[in-house]
Amino acid sequence: MKIWVDRLVRSGVLERGVLFEADDRGTVVAESTSDGCPPDVLALDAAAPGFANAHSHAFHRALRGRTHESGSFWTWRELMYRAAGRLTPDGYRTFATAVFSEMVAAGWTTVGEFHYVHHAPDGTAYADHAMEIALADAAAAAGIRLVLLDTVYLAGGIGRRLAPEQVRFGDANAAAWLDRWHALRDALADRSPLVTLGAALHSVRAVPRDALGAVAAGLPASVPLHIHLSEQPAENDDCVAAHGLTPTGLLEAEGVLSPRLSVVHATHLTDDDIRLLGAAKVTAVFCPTTEADLGDGIGPAVELRAAGAHLAVGSDQNAVVDPLLELRGLEAGERLRSLRRGRIEPSTLWRIGSDAGYASLGLPAPARMGGPLDLVELDDRSIRTAGGELEQLPLTATASDVVRVVVGGRLVVHDEHAIAEDLRRSIDTLFEEAR
Missing domain, CATH: 3.20.20.140 (Metal-dependent hydrolases)
Incomplete structure (x- = not known):
């Protein structure tokens, strides 16, 4: 599994063109830099651990x-x-x-x-x-x-x-x-x-x-x-x-x-x-x-x-x-x-x-050698973040600016409308049991 990040904010420092490789358990086993995304590799724009x-x-x-x-x-x-x-x-x-x-x-x-x-x-x-x-x-x-x-x-x-x-x-x-x-x-x-x-x-x-x-x-x-x-x-x-x-x-x-x-x-x-x-x-x-x-x-x-x-x-x-x-x-x-x-x-x-x-939680730092390949891609050009510095996103962005999420080197995709429906149904059931 390989993932390339054009702009990576790691420990608050902006890095460019970082290429990660993870093993089958999602642990980072190699890291390098590349001016462009290699073919057939997932590319993220702006991301953080x-x-x-x-x-x-x-x-x-x-x-x-x-x-x-x-x-x-x-x-x-x-x-x-x-x-x-x-x-x-x-x-x-x-x-x-x-x-x-x-x-x-x-x-x-x-x-x-x-x-x-x-x-x-x-x-x-x-x-x-x-x-x-x-x-x-x-x-x-x-x-x-x-x-x-x-x-x-x-x-x-x-x-x-x-x-x-x-x-x-x-x-x-x-x-x-x-x-x-x-x-x-x-x-x-x-x-x-x-x-x-x-x-x-x-x-x-x-x-x-x-x-x-x-x-x-x-x-x-x-x-x-x-x-x-x-x-x-x-x-x-x-x-x-x-x-x-x-x-x-x-x-x-x-x-x-x-x-x-x-x-x-x-x-x-x-x-x-x-x-x-x-x-x-x-x-x-x-x-x-x-x-x-x-x-x-x-x-x-x-x-x-x-x-x-x-x-x-x-x-x-x-x-x-x-x-x-x-x-x-x-x-x-x-x-x-x-x-x-x-x-x-x-x-x-x-x-x-x-x-x-x-x-x-007893875990090694993410998106580093020997740690899990866990990344969050963020939109630094949204209505909330436009014009600000990428490094200051914690002071401007919200979860609405999360674009894609990677856990263990794998892209995790959810339908937010489906999640909301599952939450509503579960909570309604929980409170119906009280009546």
């Missing part, structure tokens, strides 16, 4: 356009639980295929799916990892690279049992989750070259203190580990009251902080939290459209980066599926927080959206 959605809950897509209300994250969460309670393996396979297809059409070439809807609503385990296999099948059908972040969810809050609506998320204890994780890894082996297995701790609310370190120690060192962190002030208050430590301080005390850890949201941090996260070289995954939608607040991205942390972005609840709007939202949030412009350079935004997101 693929975007990594480092944090997604696919089923939250069902809530889009149905949850506008006054309230908070906590009131929104009750509606989310209702949607989670209605998922079945077969229904989720169909729905997630449409959601992942929407992501590819928007320019996401990789997704980290933070997955905790493991079991039947009464907590009974499905045979053969049915929910997880449904997501793997959906990703393969959509043509997106998936890192399935199988998630530990053991408590309904600090010191509280799982509520009835949370029972299907849980396992008996950390050891039981680890057993299931290792069995799932075997079940996914060689299923699709697009699918790999990662892990997640849901939060310090949902994972008891003694389980935090046990899970981290029980996983292979190469496996990426993610966690929701300090999304809400109430989470911080409860953690300090129970443990005398902030959530970040608790992770540090239990030996969880490390370069393989990604902390999602990281919105309400102390100066000491920022110092600890930076020293550990974690990745902070910001989800600006979700954090705005839920009224979560704006996290200290610039301070984290200055302290040594890496940054990535995700779509989280999928109220918006657009990598360029997430990147622009990251910069916009910093401008609103600081009352200053130019907080994150466009070249850095490109790296945050691509290389850093892939790294947070």
Whole structure:
């Protein structure tokens, strides 16, 4: 498989006439430059390495356009639980295929799916990892690279049992989750070259203190580990009251902080939290459209980066599926927080959206030797982008400017009208089951 790119923006730097060659698994095995496109090779005009959605809950897509209300994250969460309670393996396979297809059409070439809807609503385990296999099948059908972040969810809050609506998320204890994780890894082996297995701790609310370190120690060192962190002030208050430590301080005390850890949201941090996260070289995954939608607040991205942390972005609840709007939202949030412009350079935004997101998911950088041949072609002459510099597209373009998407060296083509119909049908079915 060979692909030629006339204008390639890689790490924010414009390169001309780049010819890639990939092997059968979609890994870049050769790269050169050419003044023109060789015959019988797919040619892209203006392109960039693929975007990594480092944090997604696919089923939250069902809530889009149905949850506008006054309230908070906590009131929104009750509606989310209702949607989670209605998922079945077969229904989720169909729905997630449409959601992942929407992501590819928007320019996401990789997704980290933070997955905790493991079991039947009464907590009974499905045979053969049915929910997880449904997501793997959906990703393969959509043509997106998936890192399935199988998630530990053991408590309904600090010191509280799982509520009835949370029972299907849980396992008996950390050891039981680890057993299931290792069995799932075997079940996914060689299923699709697009699918790999990662892990997640849901939060310090949902994972008891003694389980935090046990899970981290029980996983292979190469496996990426993610966690929701300090999304809400109430989470911080409860953690300090129970443990005398902030959530970040608790992770540090239990030996969880490390370069393989990604902390999602990281919105309400102390100066000491920022110092600890930076020293550990974690990745902070910001989800600006979700954090705005839920009224979560704006996290200290610039301070984290200055302290040594890496940054990535995700779509989280999928109220918006657009990598360029997430990147622009990251910069916009910093401008609103600081009352200053130019907080994150466009070249850095490109790296945050691509290389850093892939790294947070345990993947090599795309469109580089030894990495996956994942590319997004963008229109820099559209009504939104005309007249601007190609290198500054993260500040002007949207998913509407995505022309073509390549995952693993293969062009992924979807009919957006068909995706929309599949989404509508799946969501209507999901909510009809509630009546």
